[in-house]
Amino acid sequence: MTRAGFPFKREGLEGINGGLGGNNDGEGGGEEEDEGGGGEEGGGGGREEITDKVIEARRPDIVLLKKKEKECLIIDIAIPGDCRAWRKEEEKIQKYNDLAWELRRIWKVKTKVVPIVIGALGTVTSRHISFLAVL
Structure with a gap:
């Protein structure tokens, strides 16, 4: 059963904090795989991108x-x-460079890695505005 705006089955969430009003006996039985929902345009949320070679950050x-x-x-x-905001921004760019190259090759599109890094107290780097302008 799915609710509007909540795309997951109720049974699949029982292992997380006792589910949604389900039993709280700690034996979550919600170890099932999600059977769909992949392939959406602009999707990211937990979806692994399929490539020809093994890429760690996918x-x-x-x-x-x-x-x-x-x-x-x-x-x-x-x-x-x-x-660490500036250092983390550099890590994100380096981490996803291989994926960007593979997607460029497979999908035949221009690719760009856009790190959105905001410090815990609101600090941003000098390049933050240029990254937001890309969006």
Whole structure:
């Protein structure tokens, strides 16, 4: 049974904090795989991108595919400590560069890695506005 705006089956969530009003005996039985919902345009949320070779970082937060512009944006979001914001931004770019190359080759689109990094106390890097302008 699904509810409007909540795409998951109620039975599949019983292992998480006792489910939604289900039994709270700690034996969650919700170890089932989700049987669909993949393949949506602009989907990211937990979907692994399929590539020809093994890539360690293949689950970004958001993959935005603009079909008309033939452009793909790999967006990853992080909230590190304020002193590590710049370093985390660089890590995100390096982490998803291999995936960007593979998607460029397979889908024949321009790809760009867009890290959205905001420090825990609101610190942003000097490149943050240029990354937001891409979106």
